[in-house]
Amino acid sequence: MRIAVLGTGAVGCTLAAALAASGHDVTVGTRDVSATMARSQPDRFGNPPFPAWAEDHDAIGVATFAEAADGAEVVVNATGGTASLDALAAAAGDGELADVIVVDVANALDFGSGWPPSLxxxxxxxxxxxIQRRFPRARVVKSLNTMNAAVMVDPGSIAGGDHTVFVSGDDADAKATVGDLLREFGWTDIVDLGGIATARGVEMVLPLWLSLTSTLGGPAIQFKVVR
Amino acid sequence: MRIAVLGTGAVGCTLAAALAASGHDVTVGTRDVSATMARSQPDRFGNPPFPAWAEDHDAIGVATFAEAADGAEVVVNATGGTASLDALAAAAGDGELADVIVVDVANALDFGSGWPPSLxxxxxxxxxxxIQRRFPRARVVKSLNTMNAAVMVDPGSIAGGDHTVFVSGDDADAKATVGDLLREFGWTDIVDLGGIATARGVEMVLPLWLSLTSTLGGPAIQFKVVR
Incomplete structure (x- = not known):
């Protein structure tokens, strides 16, 4: 599939690389290509600057949000959650992202009071x-926001993959397509929570997830729904 | 231990029975004993009315909030979350619940917009x-609010007990005592999230839990933190 990944942070790069490795035609979208390609410092988590990553992944294009999304069947929102509506508006350009599957993996964290962030x-x-209200013709699927980027694309890296990923969205076909992408990453326990309103639940898991990363010593943790 | 369980709903009754079965001296507290003992209809979930339960559990006392809490080392808040501060104020009476371990298992659900509730x-x-701010001399421990009452006291009823319960609180000794009570119920994976502020995380899990009970067909589900 032709897939645009919006966002050049660790989440965007990790997803773009994994989707390309699955055989998809992937372009990474960013607000300002020149500024992104001029980065020379590691990010605050110590990841290499984007140009170094791009050099290692030369089959993946880098373009503006609008260029990346143009003609894409799937747009992955891996931008910071508080900037996502603006990024998606830029990606939509003159269009409405009509029929496009928007996979929203973002969390709108508010660091205004320091750590831990609120939502x-x-x-x-x-x-x-x-996102769904702003782009009513898009087919928004919330998924993957409840975990670290490395786990998103390699569930087997924790407990042999014996844990759960959630999907929320109003369009059954879009959720099925996202389910196929998740299975390509190795996911086996994919729980369809229902309509996009159930995104509230998965977004509100973040504070617990952040507590757990602190108390258990790092982001290599995941939730399994046992039943 | 001498334990007061505040609340005569399914959660309170289930916890009171299990704590008594563990050998503790348990009294159930309610706002109006006469009104509670006059109930004759099943609750909205089909559970028998409180007097029928009380007859089957005659070793467990029933008293006002204040009488139940008087002299109790542990007070379990199993009242509805939006009524809990009032119930605890009644339980405190002229005192401050000083040194008392308050185990808060409640969720403050807002049904003002119907189903699903918000928080x-x-x-x-x-x-x-x-609760901790209102009763600064109490030792509040949040726990058990992330699951159904039957699972709280019988973790082995799902997946052989291979799932997680959380504790949050500012007092390490109080958390250790609550940990002992949880182990009596059969809990093995007890994760200490940190101070009482981490109660935010476990309380915000409720919307996801409610979605899961809908989509997976009932309340016999639980979260396991894999790592």
Whole structure:
């Protein structure tokens, strides 16, 4: 499939590389290509700057949000959650992302009071719903936001993959397509929570996930729904 | 130990029975003993009315909130989360619940917009924190709110008990005592999240838990933290 991954942080790069490795035609989208390609410092987590990553992944294009999304069947929102609506508006350009599957993996974290962050959207709304309302003709699927980027694309790296990923969305066909992409990554326990309003639940898991990464010593943790 | 369980719903009754079965001296607290003992209809989940339960558990006393809490080393808050501060104030009477371990298992659900409920407290505060602030001399431990009552006291009923319960609280000794009570129920994976502020995380899990009970067909589900 032709897939645009919006966002050049660790999540975007990790997803783009894994989707390309699965055989998809992947372009990474960024607001300002020149600025992105001029980065020379590691990010705050110590990941190499984007140009170094891009050099190692030369089959993956780098373009503006709009160029990356143009003609893409799937747009992955891997931008920071508080900037996602603007990024998607740039990606839509003059269009409406009509029929496009928007896979929203973002979390709208509010660091205004320091660590741990609270959520910029919570409880009676969610980023997933905001994206769906802003782009009513897009087919938004919330998924993968409940874990670290490395785990998203390699579930087998923890407990042999015996844990759970969630999908939320109003369009059954879009969720089925996202399910296929998740299975390519190795996911076996994919739980369909229902409509996009159920994105509230998975977004509100983040504070617990952050506590667990602190108390258990790192991001290599995951939730399994036992039943 | 001498334990007061505040609340006569399914959660309170289930916890009271299990704590008594573990050998503790348990009294159930309610706002109005006469009204509680006059109930004749099953609750909205089909559980028998409280007097029928009380007749089957005649070693467990029934008293007002204040009488139940008087002299108790542990007070379990199993009241509805939006009524919990009032119930605990009644339990405290002229005192401050000083040194008492308050095990808060409640969720402050807001049904004002129907189903699914939102949370009456979320994101930048939690019921656990509100209780600790209101009773600064109490030792509040949030736990068990992330699951169905039957699972709280019988973790082995799902997946042989291979799943996780969380504790949050500022007092290490109080968390250790609650850990002992949880082990009596059969819990083996008890994760200490940190201070009472981490109650935010476990309280915000409720919307996902509710979605899962809908999509997976019932409340016999649980979270396991894999790592």
């Amino acid at each position: 910029a959207i919570a409880n009676t709304d969610s980023l997933g719903e905001q | 009456a407290i979320a994101n930048t505060d939690s019921l656990g924190e509100q």
